[in-house]
Amino acid sequence: MSEEYGPDFISITDEDGNEFELEHVDTIEHKGQVYMAFFPADTDESEEENDEEESGLIILKVVEENGEEQLSTLDSEEELEEVYDRFMEDLFREEEGNEGE
Structure with missing residues (x-):
């Protein structure tokens, strides 16, 4: 879906x-x-205060189960850190590219 929507x-x-x-x-x-x-799309202020950790970036991987794509949690802390770093690199690269516009 295009971001314009x-x-x-x-x-x-x-x-x-x-x-x-x-x-x-x-x-x-x-x-x-x-x-x-x-x-998270719908964060309650009360939930946010009690569960600040839960309101950050959520990373899930796409796995195939019974011929159907599903989202799954990552297997290890190392995998999570690697993938998080990749998302952050891409995000900063995008922001740097947009600064000149």
Whole structure:
């Protein structure tokens, strides 16, 4: 979807049955794996105060299960750090490119 139409939102359900709405920020491929970055779309101020850690960038990977693409958490802290760094590099590269406009 083109950005001129606004941000992309998805709803996901965690293993406990809690539903969350997320705003898609970016998608990258890293070491042959596709990763997607999101921000929480609906943050309550009270939730934000109690759970500041949860209101940051959320990175999930695309996995195929039973022939269907699904989003999954990352397997390790090292994988998360590598992919987070890649998203940040891309974000800063985009911002630097936009400064001259």
